[in-house]
Amino acid sequence: MADNLAARLAHRNAALTGRRAAERTGVRSVSVSVITETWSGPTQVSTSTLASTSTLVLSPRPKVVPAGEEPGYFGGGNSAISGGRLIAGTYRIGPITLATTGGGYTVDQLSPPGASNTRIYYFLAGDEFSDGGERFELTDVDASRPHQVTLTVRRTAQ
Amino acid sequence: MTSAFAALEDRLYDIMINGRGVNGALGSDALAKSIPVGRFRQARMNAPLRDTTYPSVDFDRAVFVEWLADADDPTINNPIDNPQHREARVAICNAVTYGNAVTDFLVLAGTEVAATVIDQPRQRALNDSARIQRALGNPDLLRGGTPLDPAPLACVREGGTTLEDMGAGRMLATTVYALRYQMDNATAYDP
Numbered sequence: 001m002a003d004n005l006a007a008r009l010a011h012r013n014a015a016l017t018g019r020r021a022a023e024r025t026g027v028r029s030v031s032v033s034v035i036t037e038t039w040s041g042p043t044q045v046s047t048s049t050l051a052s053t054s055t056l057v058l059s060p061r062p063k064v065v066p067a068g069e070e071p072g073y074f075g076g077g078n079s080a081i082s083g084g085r086l087i088a089g090t091y092r093i094g095p096i097t098l099a100t101t102g103g104g105y106t107v108d109q110l111s112p113p114g115a116s117n118t119r120i121y122y123f124l125a126g127d128e129f130s131d132g133g134e135r136f137e138l139t140d141v142d143a144s145r146p147h148q149v150t151l152t153v154r155r156t157a158q
Numbered sequence: 159m160t161s162a163f164a165a166l167e168d169r170l171y172d173i174m175i176n177g178r179g180v181n182g183a184l185g186s187d188a189l190a191k192s193i194p195v196g197r198f199r200q201a202r203m204n205a206p207l208r209d210t211t212y213p214s215v216d217f218d219r220a221v222f223v224e225w226l227a228d229a230d231d232p233t234i235n236n237p238i239d240n241p242q243h244r245e246a247r248v249a250i251c252n253a254v255t256y257g258n259a260v261t262d263f264l265v266l267a268g269t270e271v272a273a274t275v276i277d278q279p280r281q282r283a284l285n286d287s288a289r290i291q292r293a294l295g296n297p298d299l300l301r302g303g304t305p306l307d308p309a310p311l312a313c314v315r316e317g318g319t320t321l322e323d324m325g326a327g328r329m330l331a332t333t334v335y336a337l338r339y340q341m342d343n344a345t346a347y348d349p
Contacts, residue, residue: 041196042196042199042265043199043202043215043216044199044200044201044202044216044220045175045195045196045199045265046175046176046195046196046199046200047195047196113262114214114215114262114263115215115262115263116215116218116262116263116264116265118215119213119215119216120215137211137213154211155211156211156213157202157203157205157209157211157212157213
C-alpha cells in the first residue's frame with residue numbers, strides 16, 4: 001500500500017481548522033515566536049554586530065503547558081516573577097499543525113538550523129510570563145505524529 | 159571611581175577578548191603575546207559557563223572571570239602604607255565545544271577545521287588556556303599603557319590547568335591565577 005499524502009494533508013487542514021477555532025474562543029493566551037538573530041560573526045564576539053532578526057509568530061497560537069520544572073541559575077535571568085527564586089521552567093508547545101495547503105509549519109521552520117553566527121530562541125508572551133515575554137531554548141522536537149509537531153523548550157538566560 | 163575589582167576585571171577581559179596590545183602600542187613582546195579580537199568571547203550575560211542552561215551557540219571559546227579570594231600581599235604591608243599591596247585569586251574558565259552534532263557552533267581560529275577539532279576538545283582547551291596564560295602573564299599587556307587604579311602588578315598561574323568534561327559536548331578548562339595589585343590607600347574604591 002502506498003503512502004497517502006493527500007489524505008494526510010486533508011487531515012492536517014482539518015486539524016488546523018480546529019486549532020484556529022480554539023484560538024478564536026480565546027483559550028490560547030500565550031503567544032509563541034521563533035526568533036532567529038543573524039550576527040555578522042560568531043555571537044558574543046566583541047566585534048560581531050546584529051545583522052538581522054527574523055521573527056516567526058506561530059499562528060494559530062499553540063497550546064503551551066508546563067512540562068515539569070527544574071531548578072537553575074541564570075546570570076541574566078529575570079527573577080522578579082518568582083520573588084527571587086530562580087526557576088528554569090520547561091514548557092511543551094503544541095500540538096502545532098505540520099505544513100499543509102492551508103497553513104501549518106515545517107519542522108525546519110519551527111527549529112531552524114543553528115550556526116555560530118545564529119542565535120535562535122523561542123519567545124513566550126502571556127499571563128504566565130514576565131512583562132513583555134521571556135526567552136526559551138529548544139530541547140526537543142517531536143514530529144513523530146503524522147499531523148502535528150510538539151516542541152519542548154526550557155527557559156534560558158534572558 | 160569604580161570598584162577595584164571592576165577595574166581589574168576589565169583589564170583581564172581587555173587582554174583576553176578586546177585585543178589589548180595587538181596594535182603594537184605596548185611593545186613587541188606584548189604584541190607577540192597578545193590575543194586577537196574574535197579568538198575568545200565573554201560569557202553571555204556574565205553567566206557561569208557551568209550553568210547547564212548556558213546557550214550552546216555562545217559556549218565555544220567563551221571565557222569567564224571567576225573571582226575566588228582576596229588577601230593582603232604576604233610582603234610587608236602596614237595598614238597605613240601607601241600603596242597597599244594585595245593578592246587576589248581568580249579562576250579563568252575557558253570553554254570548548256565538542257561532538258559531531260555541534261560543528262556549526264565552533265569559533266574556529268587560524269587553520270582549524272571543524273570536522274577535525276571537534277574531536278580534539280582536550281588539546282584545544284589546554285592550548286587556549288596556555289594562550290591566555292601567556293597573555294595574562296605578560297607584564298606589558300597587564301600593566302602597560304595608561305596607568306590603571308588599582309594597578310595590576312603580576313598575574314601568575316597557580317598550579318596547573320584542570321579540564322572538566324561537563325557532558326553534552328561541553329568541556330571547561332579552569333586555571334587559577336594569583337593576581338598581585340596595588341591600591342591607593344587614600345581611595346575608597348566605592349562602586
